[in-house]
Amino acid sequence: xxxxxLTLHEAAAQLRKREFTAVxxxxxxxxxxxxxxxxxxxxxxxxxxxALKEARRADERLKKEGADAHDLLGIPIALKDNFLTKxxxxxxxxxxxxxxxxxxxxxxxxxxxxxxAVIVGKxxxxxxxxxxxxxxxxxxxxxxxxxxxRIPGGSSGGSAAAVAADxxxxxxxxxxxxxxxxxxxxxxxxxxxxxxxxxxxxxxxxFASSMDQVGPITKNxxxxxxxxxxxxxxxxxxxxxIERPVPSYTEALTGNLRGLRIGHSAEFFVDGMQQExxxxxxxxxxxxxxxxxxxDHTMLPHTEFAVAVYYIVATAEASSNLARYDxxxxxxxxxxxDLAQTYxxxxxxxxxxxxxxxxxxxxxxxxxxxxxxxxxxxxxxRTLIKRDFDEAFRHCDxxxxxxxxxxxxxxxxxxxxPLQMYLSDIYTISxxxxxxxxxxxxxxxxxxxxxxxxxxxxxxxxxxxxxxxAHAYEQTTEWHSRKAKLESKN
Amino acid sequence: xxxxxxxxxxxxxxARLHLTGDEKARLTxxxxxxxxxxxxxxxxxxAQVEPFSHALxxxxxxxxxxxxxxxxxxxxxxxxxxxxxxxxxxPKIIE
Numbered sequence: 001x002x003x004x005x006l007t008l009h010e011a012a013a014q015l016r017k018r019e020f021t022a023v024x025x026x027x028x029x030x031x032x033x034x035x036x037x038x039x040x041x042x043x044x045x046x047x048x049x050x051a052l053k054e055a056r057r058a059d060e061r062l063k064k065e066g067a068d069a070h071d072l073l074g075i076p077i078a079l080k081d082n083f084l085t086k087x088x089x090x091x092x093x094x095x096x097x098x099x100x101x102x103x104x105x106x107x108x109x110x111x112x113x114x115x116x117a118v119i120v121g122k123x124x125x126x127x128x129x130x131x132x133x134x135x136x137x138x139x140x141x142x143x144x145x146x147x148x149x150r151i152p153g154g155s156s157g158g159s160a161a162a163v164a165a166d167x168x169x170x171x172x173x174x175x176x177x178x179x180x181x182x183x184x185x186x187x188x189x190x191x192x193x194x195x196x197x198x199x200x201x202x203x204x205x206x207f208a209s210s211m212d213q214v215g216p217i218t219k220n221x222x223x224x225x226x227x228x229x230x231x232x233x234x235x236x237x238x239x240x241x242i243e244r245p246v247p248s249y250t251e252a253l254t255g256n257l258r259g260l261r262i263g264h265s266a267e268f269f270v271d272g273m274q275q276e277x278x279x280x281x282x283x284x285x286x287x288x289x290x291x292x293x294x295x296d297h298t299m300l301p302h303t304e305f306a307v308a309v310y311y312i313v314a315t316a317e318a319s320s321n322l323a324r325y326d327x328x329x330x331x332x333x334x335x336x337x338d339l340a341q342t343y344x345x346x347x348x349x350x351x352x353x354x355x356x357x358x359x360x361x362x363x364x365x366x367x368x369x370x371x372x373x374x375x376x377x378x379x380x381x382r383t384l385i386k387r388d389f390d391e392a393f394r395h396c397d398x399x400x401x402x403x404x405x406x407x408x409x410x411x412x413x414x415x416x417x418p419l420q421m422y423l424s425d426i427y428t429i430s431x432x433x434x435x436x437x438x439x440x441x442x443x444x445x446x447x448x449x450x451x452x453x454x455x456x457x458x459x460x461x462x463x464x465x466x467x468x469x470a471h472a473y474e475q476t477t478e479w480h481s482r483k484a485k486l487e488s489k490n
Numbered sequence: 491x492x493x494x495x496x497x498x499x500x501x502x503x504x505a506r507l508h509l510t511g512d513e514k515a516r517l518t519x520x521x522x523x524x525x526x527x528x529x530x531x532x533x534x535x536x537a538q539v540e541p542f543s544h545a546l547x548x549x550x551x552x553x554x555x556x557x558x559x560x561x562x563x564x565x566x567x568x569x570x571x572x573x574x575x576x577x578x579x580x581p582k583i584i585e
Contacts, residue, residue: 103565196545210545239551308528319505326506328580333571339581340506348508356507360517361524363505364493377531379541384534386542418520419527435545460546 003028004076004166005483008223011169012071015062022058022074025169026051026118029076033120033167039486041142042152042162044081045089046121051076054118061116071226073116078168080159081122082129083109083214084203088119092205093127093137096325096332096350106203107238108172108214108231115230120168124158127352128322129179129207131155132424135415136354143411144186145484146450150408153183159217160187164484170227171217176208177310178403178428180215181440185403185453188442188484190470191217192224195461196435197242199228200235208317209240211432220480221441221471225249228463244461252464253471258292260469263396267303268427273405280444280452281402287476288400288469298392298399302384303430309385310429311422312365312378319362325350357418386434393459398469401427403440403453427455437463439470442479448489451479492525493518 003025006014011025030048037043058074065073079085082092084102091097105113113119126136134142134157142157144150145165152161156173160183163171173180175193184191192215199214206212216227229250234243264285269278289295327333327346334345351359365374392399404424414421431438436457443454454473458466474480498518502509509517563576572579 100569103562103568104559236553239553242546302534305531305534308531311524312528323506327571329566329578330569331571336581339583341508342581343506344508347506351507356509356513357517357520359505359507360498360501361521364497364501364521364525367501367504374525374528376541377536378528379543380536380539381531381534382542383539384536386545419524422524433542 002032002166004032006169007219008075008170008226009071011075015074016067016069018062022055022062022118023052025074026055026076029120029168032165036165036167036486039143039148040145040161040165040167041140042123042158042165042167043078043121044091044093044124044139044158047088047119050088051118051120058116058118070115072112072230074118075169076118076120077112078120078123078159078162078171079109080125080156080171080173082125082174082205083172084205085109085119085122088122090122093125093139094350094352094355095138096347098332100330104203107200107235109203111231123156123162123171126155126157127355128205128318129155129174129176130318130354130358132178132182132421133414134158135411136352138352141411144408145486146188146408147448147489148486149488150410150450151186153186153408155179156217157183160184160189160191163187163189163217163219165486170219170223172214172227172231173217174204174212174214175432176211177314177432178425180217181428181438181453181455182404182425184217184440185451186408188451188479188482189217189219190221190224190439190441190480191215192228192439192463193431193437194228194232194463195437197240198437198461198463199231200238200241202235202237206321208314209321210317211314221467221474222250222253224439225253225467247464249464249467252468254468255472255475256292257288257469257472260293260465261296261395261397262288262293262469263296263298263392263399265298265300265303265392265399265401267300268401270405270426273402274407274446276444276446277402277406277452281400281454284443284454284473285400288473291472291476296396298396300388300392300430302381302388305381306385306430306433307422307426309378309381309433310425311361312374313382313433315358315362316366316375317362319359319366322355322359354418382433385430389434389436397465399457401455401457403427403455407446407448407450407452431457436460437466439466441470441474443477444479492522
């Protein structure tokens with residue numbers, strides 16, 4: 001077996017037993033990238049030299065620390081390219097950042113490095129994390145390892161594809177409206193968006209600050225628990241990160257569902273969803289029920305308004321966050337005659353079509369005369385969406401839904417219709433609007449052989465129950481052990 | 491029509507974004523369709539609903555105003571599109 005195919009907890013156990021070295025594991029990952037990334041295009045930047053240095057250092061530590069070594073010591077991990085990494089090119093998949101070399105490091109990346117993880121490289125994304133297909137990368141689109149003619153999802157499509165193709169042992173992504181969970185579903189891997197405030201956003205290139213959150217993308221649920229534990233916690237550099245102890249998430253993986261109340265909401269089974277997705281999610285719930293969970297029908301009546309709310313709030317915040325790209329202190333500067341033209345042209349040349357569309361929409365909904373009708377209205381409806389969840393969680397421990405209405409679509413299929421693309425986030429964005437933790441994990445395959453994702457949404461700061469339910473379900477299936485073949489299906 | 495070509499020009503100026511004629515035409519059409527979809531929010535009476543402000547009841551996070559990083563002008567200037575010694579060089583601001 002190729003070492004790169006190992007899961008995180010398997011690799012950690014074998015590294016501690018000295019069955020192979022961190023350098024061998026890292027070499028195996030780069031070997032796999034060399035063999036496959038011409039087809040997948042998951043990475044924007046590789047950090048081979050520094051990674052091998054980190055792996056050698058990890059081997060030294062492994063010798064000293066032995067059985068006490070941290071699970072992440074010597075583990076090759078990919079970072080989405082919107083994490084600032086000191087002295088390692090960070091592009092956010094945008095031309096406006098050029099070959100930006102961050103002068104500081106994102107807290108989540110620094111925590112991984114402190115634990116001894118090996119940073120493999122920077123994974124592709126939709127420009128500024130805006131998209132659901134990775135087609136909005138200014139460099140190239142990433143392909144789905146299960147069918148190279150299909151999208152890997154987005155915006156963390158590079159991270160999810162790299163995990164599915166064994167081009168890393170695990171990855172980190174960010175999730176503003178589903179950008180960890182939807183690509184995880186498309187690529188048949190596990191993706192967890194933690195509670196807003198659980199993980200520091202310091203050093204993450206901002207998109208929509210009231211919803212952005214960092215989380216793991218992994219080969220199974222246990223690996224997600226390990227990775228979350230390593231990155232969670234309060235950070236004085238992020239005033240929205242919450243001061244709360246970090247539990248041992250692996251201890252929550254009891255395999256037991258007895259007595260847990262699982263909410264099922266009819267609002268999540270809408271017209272236009274793929275029949276096989278609905279069937280697979282219902283099957284998963286039956287399986288949970290037969291393992292002792294109680295299925296509880298619950299109402300989330302404002303779900304149908306979530307997409308409209310999200311694309312007002314997220315674009316408003318983005319238009320403000322992206323005002324900093326003015327070509328003055330860093331990034332692309334256009335040659336123009338005066339200051340105003342320099343701003344206008346630098347931004348025109350540096351941003352891609354989707355980013356421009358969202359800046360325009362966000363500026364419009366915040367502009368004088370429209371603020372009340374759009375932005376304020378959306379924030380009022382967002383309160384209603386949050387209240388729906390508060391109500392549902394009075395009698396449910398978690399809510400189970402599909403992650404996306406369909407499996408991964410073909411490259412180019414939705415590129416011409418932004419609204420259709422936005423609707424592929426229909427099940428994931430509610431959790432961002434309400435700040436809740438949610439995971440996606442595989443629950444089946446459609447007749448084209450494409451993976452289907454199951455979403456489990458939890459109460460604020462109750463990642464433990466989310467992980468416990470996901471893990472218990474995973475134990476009863478074989479979906480997570482199937483491997484993508486990296487071929488075109490037709 | 492939810493949005494006109496003139497409004498697109500006004501918004502592009504606010505966003506400091508130069509748009510080509512084609513981009514203006516396409517954005518007028520696309521934003522019109524997206525804003526049309528947003529209209530569904532008007533089905534809800536929200537007169538008595540407080541606007542959302544934060545996902546969790548977070549108190550304000552105070553901290554001491556203290557320098558924690560070492561000054562490193564060179565690292566910050568390294569990404570500058572244009573510089574003059576230890577200054578960012580920018581187009582003329584005052585006529």
